[in-house]
Amino acid sequence: MKRNIVRCTGLHKRYPLHASASVGEELNVLKGVDLDLSEGSFSSIVGVSGCGKSTLLNLLGLLDTPNQGEIEIDGVSITANSTTKAQLCYYRSRKIGFVFQSHHLLPELTILQNVMIPLIIQNQKRHAACIMAKECIGMLFKEDEIASGIMDRTPDSVSGGQCQRAAIARAIVASPSLIVADEPTGNLDENTANEVFTILLQIQKKRNATIIMVTHNPDQASRTDVVYRLHNGLLSRESNLCSPP
């Protein structure tokens, strides 16, 4: 039986409705979300805009802490009160890989340096980081692209699809326990989106990676192992995926 990489229990997340804290009105985005992700699974979350998908992903990615409930990632329990900011950074650098809707590569760095970042954050030696980054890039880019020197080019001189592939390479380079992808194909054309999504599927299979992805694309969602729908702050498993209401 596969072990659980992610176990969320009763996650609540509230945001103040007004900037002023004294007003006291809050928006309940998540109202007790339970989620289990087993190792090597590829799950997707669908739902209407503003239903809290990104909020849930931020909680799973340890970018935010829940107001209530517990997240356990690869055996490490995260709660709002017991986890410090430094611990969150530490777990984030070692257990989570991010792919955002926009590639969010650092424009000052080359593609290779961007992919090296998670390893450098882990204080790995530059040479070792470079080798591992090149290995990941080799997995995601074609030989002719690598031969054309894409690794030494900056993000503004490569295509959107290539940037997103570099962002995926950056997410997987440190072999995280969980890859969190927030609409990774949302900014791409159909062909490139399919190409990127296929890469994610390949990564899941080749590296036995656990991936959770937010998407608005029902076709992509249907190709994942499990589809969850977030509605009214609650997460439910979809048996038959259809277009979101």
Next chain:
Amino acid sequence: MNIGSFYYRRLLSRRQWTLLSAGVGISVAALVYSLISITDYEQSIVLAITNAKPHIRIFFHELPVDQFALTSKSISSLLAIRCCTIAYRIPGPISITVRNADTGQNMYSEAINSEVVGYCFKPGHAIPIDLHTVYSKACRTRGEMDPLAIMQDYSTRHRVIIDEDMLDKILPMAMPSGDNFMMTISDLSGNSNTIAVTTAGSYLVPPIGVMGVEQHSVYVRIEDIQPHDQSGKPLANCLDIQLNNPTLDRRVRDQLRKLLPPNTRIEIWSERDQDSIAFIDTLRTACLWGAAILISLSGICVYYVLSMVIEDKRKQIAILMAHGASDASIRYILLRCGCIIAALGSMAGVLCGATAAYVFHDSQQRLMRSFYYSESAVHIPCGGVVVIVSLAFISCIIGVWLPCRSALKIQPAILIRSE
């Protein structure tokens, strides 16, 4: 390798690095230049004056050219005062011409833009130049300050009319004895005065002599210059004042007041020394305030630029944080930037400041001192430089620390979603 070392170089553009380092560098350079100048001034002036330890030196101001010869003659009687230097100052610009009275040949001429300092003289008294030269050399050999050099050193605005340089130019052209020269001093208004100068033997026998500080008694002996009657008693019109008499300065001043043109300001040199020391203190205080202001401005520049940079790079910082960069790493990136700016600026500033001090600050004095006292050409006050560099570092670190705090408030979840 940590992310700080990896990313700090990319945080600022090349232009920002250059501008910020240049800003800090200019401040440090200005301060180092000021500090070296002040230290230089202090060492060359105050110490020299203090070392000379004159009993009394009286200095009077603004003597018009047309009063020069008259006053010189009048105050010559005061030369009977032992160990007293009386100096005059003629406001410049003036010109000095020495002409052979017999042949009409011009022997020496010089235009002086600044004020002129000279010494009292006694008509008919001979000053052996070779003796002075020997004395100067003896002083230097003994490691003492050459009194004449001290006078020349006193300020760049002051010049000694009768100095070795001038005499060296006149004497080789003079006959061994009996040549008569006329020294004419003129100002821009056309006022002029002429003084007769005669050579005798190897001596210049002028109505002009050099009366120096106390050590000059070696060659300006009181018995030589004090008029005596036939029985050997000093003449009554000469002041006969004992050494170290506390009332000497007042009495001399009173006497001078009778002799000098009205409204001529008279100062006692010892007071002037105190003024110099006070001036040094003022300069030093001003330098400290300047240091505070300039370096604070540099810090403010660093603060503003880095604030803008951080505002501009919020997304990048958020991405780094999203990938696990800790607060310490972000702080390290920014502090490293601040320290490198301070280091680059300090290095360039110290180098430029010291070079500027060497090139621009009073090179004539410096060369003269290095010639006379075998001093190094530039004094770099290491302690002061260390303080300035430390201030630059502190300022840059404070300038970085405040933007750093705002960088650490970035919430990657919110920022990345808003993009």
